[in-house]
Amino acid sequence: MSGAELTREVARRVFASEFNDSTYAFKESDDERAPNYALLPTGDRANRVFVVGTLTETEDVGEESEYWRGRVVDPTGTFFVYAGQYQPEAAAALRDTEPPAYAAVVGKPRTYETDDGTVNVSLRPESIAIVDEATRDRWVVETAERTLERVEAFEEWEAEQEPPESGSTAPTNEYAKMARERYDSPVVNYRNDVIQALESIEGTQNPEPTT
Amino acid sequence: MSDVRQHADDIHDQFSDHIDVSVDDVEDRLSTLVDEYKVPMDEARRSVTNHYLEEAGLEREDISSGSSEHVNVEDVDEPEQWIDLTAKVIELWDPRSDSVAQVGLLGDPTGTIKFTKWAKSDLPSLEEGGVYELRNVVTDEYQGRYSVKLNSTTVIEELEEEIEVGDDTSEVEGALVDMQSGSGLIKRCPVEGCTRVLQNGRCSEHGEVEGEFDLRIKAVVDDGIDAHEVIFDKEATEELTGLSLEEAKEMAMDALDTTIVADEIADDIVGTYYRIEGPTFGRYVLADDVSELDGPADAEQLLIKARSM
Numbered sequence A: 001m002s003g004a005e006l007t008r009e010v011a012r013r014v015f016a017s018e019f020n021d022s023t024y025a026f027k028e029s030d031d032e033r034a035p036n037y038a039l040l041p042t043g044d045r046a047n048r049v050f051v052v053g054t055l056t057e058t059e060d061v062g063e064e065s066e067y068w069r070g071r072v073v074d075p076t077g078t079f080f081v082y083a084g085q086y087q088p089e090a091a092a093a094l095r096d097t098e099p100p101a102y103a104a105v106v107g108k109p110r111t112y113e114t115d116d117g118t119v120n121v122s123l124r125p126e127s128i129a130i131v132d133e134a135t136r137d138r139w140v141v142e143t144a145e146r147t148l149e150r151v152e153a154f155e156e157w158e159a160e161q162e163p164p165e166s167g168s169t170a171p172t173n174e175y176a177k178m179a180r181e182r183y184d185s186p187v188v189n190y191r192n193d194v195i196q197a198l199e200s201i202e203g204t205q206n207p208e209p210t211t
Numbered sequence B: 001m002s003d004v005r006q007h008a009d010d011i012h013d014q015f016s017d018h019i020d021v022s023v024d025d026v027e028d029r030l031s032t033l034v035d036e037y038k039v040p041m042d043e044a045r046r047s048v049t050n051h052y053l054e055e056a057g058l059e060r061e062d063i064s065s066g067s068s069e070h071v072n073v074e075d076v077d078e079p080e081q082w083i084d085l086t087a088k089v090i091e092l093w094d095p096r097s098d099s100v101a102q103v104g105l106l107g108d109p110t111g112t113i114k115f116t117k118w119a120k121s122d123l124p125s126l127e128e129g130g131v132y133e134l135r136n137v138v139t140d141e142y143q144g145r146y147s148v149k150l151n152s153t154t155v156i157e158e159l160e161e162e163i164e165v166g167d168d169t170s171e172v173e174g175a176l177v178d179m180q181s182g183s184g185l186i187k188r189c190p191v192e193g194c195t196r197v198l199q200n201g202r203c204s205e206h207g208e209v210e211g212e213f214d215l216r217i218k219a220v221v222d223d224g225i226d227a228h229e230v231i232f233d234k235e236a237t238e239e240l241t242g243l244s245l246e247e248a249k250e251m252a253m254d255a256l257d258t259t260i261v262a263d264e265i266a267d268d269i270v271g272t273y274y275r276i277e278g279p280t281f282g283r284y285v286l287a288d289d290v291s292e293l294d295g296p297a298d299a300e301q302l303l304i305k306a307r308s309m
C-alpha cells in the first residue's frame, strides 16, 4: 500500500526482453525528488511497470539481512525481482511462495552496473500477488497490444524522419527519438517478441482437435 | 428576447451595481455597432463594456471578463475561464473556512462539478435541489480537478425548471495495481454531517471521538495508459471481497489489529483485472458496477495484426 502520489505514474506493460534492454535511465528535471524513468527501446518512458509471469525460483541472496531475488518468466525472457527490508511485503511474498506460481508484480525498474561494466535492469517490487493463469494470459495479450502500439508509433515517427530536409511537420515522438539515440537494437525485434508471446498462449488456449 | 437584448442584459447586470445605466441604453449602443456598423457581437460587447468601464472608473478585473460563455459542466477543462452555467445544486457541504459562504456540488445533464461561493461576494444563498442560472463564474483547477468559483460579479438567477443531472459515468478496465492507505476497516467521525475518516482516533475537525466503523477501498486501476483512482464504498467493498462489515470487525477483534483487514483485502484484489463502471467525481471513479475479467483473453486478432505490420 502507498500514499497518494501527486500524479500517479502509470504502470507500463512491457515484456521481459524489452524491459531488460531498457538500460538507459533518466529524469525529466534536476529536482532531486523528480521521478526516475527507464527508457523503453520502443520509445516510451517507464517509472513503473506491471508484469505477470511464472515465478520459477526464489532465493535469499542477502548477506547480512534478507534480500530476496525472484525470477519471473514471461514468453520472451526473465524479470529479476529484488526485495529487501524496504519492501517487506514483497520480500515476504518471495519468501513464502512455493515456485512455480503465477505472480503479478507492480514495481519500478532499476538499473545497476556489474563488475564487467554491463548494465542490468531489475525490478524493485511495490507488490507481488499470486494470480491465476487467466490473469497471466490477459497480461500477455494486453502487453502485446501496448507494445505493438509503441512499435507502431515508433515506426510512424521513423518513417517521417527519412527526408531530413523535409521541414518540421513530422510528428514529434520525444522518446522514440531518445531511444534511437541510445539504443542499437532495431524495434522490429520487439514486434517479433510480441508474435512469439501471442503464439505461446494461443496454443494453450485453442488446442487443435485431436483426430 | 432578441440576441442583442440578451447581451445587453448581461452587460447591464455587470454594471448595475456600479453605475446608473438602463438596459435600453446598453442595447442602443450594442445595436448601433452590430446592426449599423456590422461589428461582430464579441467585438461589440468588448467595446460597449469598455465604455462603461471607463464611465464607472473600473478595471476589467473588477467586473470579470465581460465575455463569459455559456457552457456545459463537462466542457470545463481549463482554469480561469469566465463561464455561465445552468445547474442544479446536488449537495451542499460544510465550508471549512470562514472565507467561504457555501461549497458543494453542481450538476447538469453532462456531469457534476464542485463550486465555492466566497463569503465576501455577498451573493444570495443557493439551496440544495435548486436549479440556477449562474452567470460569470470563474473556473479553477486543483490537482487535475476542476471547480467553479462564484464571485462578486456572479449573477444568480433561480429557475423554475427541473434539470436532469448526468452522473458522468465512466468505465475503467485494467489491472488493480495498488491499494492506498485509508482502505479496509476504517473509523469515521460520528458528528452529524462530518463523516471524516479518523486518524489514530482523531477527527481533524472534532478531535478525539468515538468513531463508527466502515469499510472502503481506495485503489488504483491501471490499463498501461492511464491510472484511475477508484473508490469502493461499503457495499461495493463487501461485494468485491465477499467480506461483510461484521466479519471485518470480528477479524480485527481476533487479531487485535484493524490493519489485518486491509492486508487480507489487498491479497485478494491486487494484481487482478477488473472492469469498473460508476460516476466520476474529479479524479475518482466511484465503483458502482464491478466485474472481474477472468475469461480468456483473445490473442488471435492481435496476432494477425502483429504479423501484418
Ligand SMILES: [Zn+2]
Pocket: B189, B190, B191, B194, B195, B196, B203, B204, B205, B206, B207
Ligand atoms: Zn468530525
